[in-house]
Amino acid sequence: ANRLPLAARLAAALAARHPPAGPRGGDLELALHEAVANAIIHGNLQVESVQDAGVAALDRFSAALAARLADPAFAGRRVVVRAWLEARGVVVEVADDGAGFTAPPPRHPAAAAGRGLALIGAVASAHELLDGGRRIRMRFAL
Known part of the structure; x- marks a missing residue:
């Protein structure tokens, strides 16, 4: 999942079966990219978010x-992505092998990281964290 454009490939496959309507067609790809990145970085690799945008903090994060x-x-941990069409949209789940987490309180918009769940919430019709934070289910109206 770290080496493939997984979000783009899945979004293209879903769009081929059920083209998105309206100007928000890229929302699914954006949310899926965020969910997969969170699953890899924070779930499976258990690397904390960057707390500031300084060069030293970014270097520590990269290291x-x-x-x-x-x-x-x-x-070697896996990310599992499942997607299915429903009568009024598509549901996508992303699950990781990490330890899980409790959703943190909302961050200040200027924070360097930690905006992924807020972004998903802004573009998905609905989303929920399951399995102690190891799986996210996102719904998109079509």
């Missing part, structure tokens, strides 16, 4: 990602 990707105990 932590590289170290976890080099560790087979973390890098």
